Amino acid sequence: MIKRKVVLRFPASVVEHPFISTLAKEYNIVASILKANINPRKEGNMVVELTAEDIDYEKGMDFLQTRGVLVQPLEQQIIWLEDRCTQCGACTVICPTNALWMKRPEMTVSFCSEKCVVCERCLKGCPARAVEALYLSGE
Ligand code: SF4
Ligand code: SF4
Incomplete structure (x- = not known):
């Protein structure tokens, strides 16, 4: 089973195709949309988490690429906003x-990015919204 966050970049010519439902129906790929920027007849992009069996995932990615959709891996980093932090300590627990x-x-409270495994618990647990996720797409 594969679970992967990726950025999908759609050329304007195909942006209105229902790719997410095609991935689900034809390739058994479950896509959770994390962010989307889609407008008619313009280039668009979407950050999604894809979950599928390995073989289905490969076939689905091949399908996207044949339709001109660029699939880029996504790296996520957690950012601690010290000036927003109220030092309540909830995240440290x-x-x-x-x-x-x-x-x-x-x-x-201090933050060490090298120890962070991006589990996102602190994102939900911080009452001051002093922790944010930063998405970086590569390739
Ligand atoms: S709770 Fe998870 S995401 Fe937040 S700092 Fe700790 S390891 Fe990173
Ligand atoms: S939960 Fe948020 S406000 Fe509280 S110490 Fe952690 S980062 Fe700071």
Whole structure:
């Protein structure tokens, strides 16, 4: 089973094709749309999480590419916005890797991006919205 976040870039000529439903019906690929920027007759893009069996995934990606859709891998990073952080400490309890941690004895919250495994728990758990996800597409 493959679960992968990708950016789909659609040329204007095909942007109105229902690719997501075709992936579901023809290739058994479940697509969760994370972001979409689609307008009639203009180039569009979509950030999606795709889940499928390996063989179906490969066939679905081949289908997209034959239709001119560019599929780019997506990397996600977590950004800690220190100036928004109220130092409540909630994230330090739920972070599984101590990427967000309480510095002692100062009792101030710190963030170590190298320890972050992008599980997104802190995104949901931060009452001050001081943690954000940054999407980077490569290739
Ligand atoms: S995304 Fe997960 S691992 Fe990264 S800082 Fe947030 S809770 Fe910790
Ligand atoms: S949950 Fe949010 S506001 Fe609270 S310490 Fe963590 S980042 Fe700061």
